[in-house]
Each structure stands twice: as structure tokens, then as C-alpha cells.
Amino acid sequence: MLLSTINISVGDHIVRHIGPLAINMDTVLSTVVAGAIVLILGFIMRAKVTSGVPNGLQLFFETAVDFIQDLVESSIGKRTSRLVPLAFSLFMFILVANWLSLIPTGYPRPLLPAPAEDVNTTYALALIVIIIVHVGGLRAKRFRYFSHFKNPLNIVEELVKPVTLALRLFGNIFTGGLVVLLIGALLPVYLVPFVTAGWKLFDMFIGFIQAFIFALLTVVYYGLAVEEHH
Numbered sequence: 001m002l003l004s005t006i007n008i009s010v011g012d013h014i015v016r017h018i019g020p021l022a023i024n025m026d027t028v029l030s031t032v033v034a035g036a037i038v039l040i041l042g043f044i045m046r047a048k049v050t051s052g053v054p055n056g057l058q059l060f061f062e063t064a065v066d067f068i069q070d071l072v073e074s075s076i077g078k079r080t081s082r083l084v085p086l087a088f089s090l091f092m093f094i095l096v097a098n099w100l101s102l103i104p105t106g107y108p109r110p111l112l113p114a115p116a117e118d119v120n121t122t123y124a125l126a127l128i129v130i131i132i133v134h135v136g137g138l139r140a141k142r143f144r145y146f147s148h149f150k151n152p153l154n155i156v157e158e159l160v161k162p163v164t165l166a167l168r169l170f171g172n173i174f175t176g177g178l179v180v181l182l183i184g185a186l187l188p189v190y191l192v193p194f195v196t197a198g199w200k201l202f203d204m205f206i207g208f209i210q211a212f213i214f215a216l217l218t219v220v221y222y223g224l225a226v227e228e229h230h
Contacts, residue, residue, distance in 0.1 A: 013118065026111065027118040034097035034115060038089075064088060068215065076223040083222055086132065090125070091215040097121075098173055098207030102200055114207070116173035119166065126166035129218050130158075137225030145225075165217055172210050176203040 013024035045057045054062060068087050076083065094116065101114040115121040137145045149155050 024118055024120065026113055027115050027121055030097065030100050030112045031115045031121060033112060034093060034100055037096050038092050041092075064091065068219075071216065072219050075219050076226065083136075083219060087215045087219050090129070090218055091211050094125070094169070094211035094214055095208060098211060099204060101173075101176070102204065114173050114176075116169050116210070119170045119174075122166035122170040123162070125169070125214070126162040129165065129221065130162045133218075133221045133225045136222050140226035161221060165214070165221075169210055169214055172206055176206055 014026045016023050016025050041057065042061075045061050048055055049058055065084065065088055068091065069084050072083050072087060097115045099114075100112045101117070103112055134145075137148075149158070
């Protein structure tokens with residue numbers, strides 16, 4: 001009722017139709033921009049990497065990789081250290097994607113919204129993770145992996161995992177964008193810039209936490225899939 005009273009549209013996107021497909025172009029643009037930023041930062045870091053005193057970008061990458069490496073090895077073991085690139089890539093992409101909404105690219109609908117504000121993006125990420133998890137379980141256990149599904153509760157659990165993984169990320173990021181709209185609609189004009197700036201700082205923290213949680217759950221789910229039960 002409140003949203004309709006103050007005339008805020010929720011879940012609007014710039015949609016283009018290609019045959020039967022409806023494509024949210026703003027989400028696609030944000031996803032491409034976020035991916036490009038991560039790649040560019042990686043190439044810049046690689047070009048300037050040094051064995052001496054690292055620059056700020058190299059220090060950030062090394063710290064993040066070391067942290068995820070320790071997380072993976074403490075949870076799963078060194079034999080699955082190939083999971084580190086996946087967890088790090090997910091963390092970096094989701095972090096940059098979440099912080100895109102901080103760039104003032106239009107109001108009330110920004111040109112570059114956080115891709116995770118579109119549930120299609122979070123479902124796609126969750127689906128990729130779950131496929132990799134099951135493939136990892138099959139590689140580690142071969143056909144013994146299917147014994148896990150003898151219990152119907154385990155089947156339900158595996159079906160629910162991608163849904164909760166996607167909706168957790170979507171809900172937290174979407175709420176942040178919605179609060180910004182509410183601030184602009186409910187507060188006096190002279191207070192909006194100050195309150196919005198304070199919320200954006202908090203939103204940066206939420207974006208970081210959600211990127212970390214998504215990467216952490218990826219590691220946890222993979223670990224559960226490949227571990228041996230005695």
C-alpha cells in the first residue's frame with residue numbers, strides 16, 4: 001500500500017524481446033560491466049605484479065586469494081584447491097556487481113543497477129554453483145555419490161539449496177535498492193543526500209558480506225559433496 005501511495009515501482013527493468021525471450025537489458029549491461037571491471041583489474045594487477053613490495057591492487061588480490069585459500073583448505077583440504085579460483089571469482093564478481101549500484105547513473109531507476117537485484121541473475125549464479133558441486137561430488141566418489149539420494153530428505157535438501165542460495169543474495173541486495181527509493185520518496189529533499197550517503201556506506205558493507213557468504217556457501221556445499229562419510 002505504501003509503495004503504491006508514493007508511486008514507487010518495484011522490479012522494473014528495461015526489457016527487450018527477442019522472439020519468446022524477454023531480456024532485462026539493464027541487468028545484462030550491469031553484469032557485463034561488472035565482469036569487465038573484474039577482468040580489467042585482474043589484467044592490471046598481472047601487468048604490475050612484483051615479487052617485492054606489492055602495490056595496493058596486488059595486495060588486495062593476494063590478501064583475498066590467501067584468505068579464500070585458507071578457507072577452502074581448512075574446510076575441504078588441499079586436494080580440492082582447484083575450488084579456490086571459483087570461490088575467488090564468485091566473490092570478486094558479486095562484490096563488484098553489488099557495488100555498481102553506488103554509482104549514480106539515474107534516479108529512480110539507475111542505468112547500472114546491482115545485477116543481484118534481478119532474481120534471474122542470482123538463480124543463474126546458484127545454478128552454476130550447484131552444477132559444479134554435483135560434478136565435484138561425482139568426480140570424488142564416482143557412482144557412490146548417488147547413494148546420498150537414497151534418503152528422500154536429501155533430495156529435498158539438494159533441491160532447496162540453489163533456491164535459498166539465490167534468494168538470500170537477491171533479498172539482501174534488492175532490499176538495499178528499495179530502501180534508497182524509500183528514502184528519496186519519504187524524506188524532505190534537503191535530507192535525502194545525507195541520509196542516502198549514510199545508507200550507501202552501509203549498503204557497501206552488506207554487498208561485501210553477501211559476496212563473502214555466497215563464496216563461503218559455495219565452499220561448504222562443495223565440501224559436503226566430496227567428503228567421505230564413515
